[in-house]
Amino acid sequence: MAKARNFLLLLLLTAFTIRVLWxxxxxxxxxxxxxxxxxxxxxxxxxxxxxx
Incomplete structure (x- = not known):
């Protein structure tokens, strides 16, 4: 469960970073x-x- 939560958090941070850069x-x-x-x-x- 912790791995899935970390992966989703990483996905969220990546999407946020891409949005801010755009x-x-x-x-x-x-x-x-x-x-x-x-x-x-x-x-x-x-x-x-x-x-x-």
């Missing part, structure tokens, strides 16, 4: 996506201009 990261997603898009475009342009 709440912290979710507002930043638009900035991350737009930053990746800008870096990709700039890298493509740099690659095209510096190619042999």
């Amino acid at each position: 709440l912290a990261v979710e507002p930043l997603l638009p900035f991350v996506v737009s930053g990746l898009a800008i870096v990709s475009v700039m890298g493509f342009v740099y690659y095209r201009f510096t190619r042999w």
Whole structure:
């Protein structure tokens, strides 16, 4: 019984940690996506201009 209780507590703490991390990261997603898009475009342009 103690093992099952510890496992359920671990599951609950894991779910809580994932939820808190999601709440912290979710507002930043638009900035991350737009930053990746800008870096990709700039890298493509740099690659095209510096190619042999």
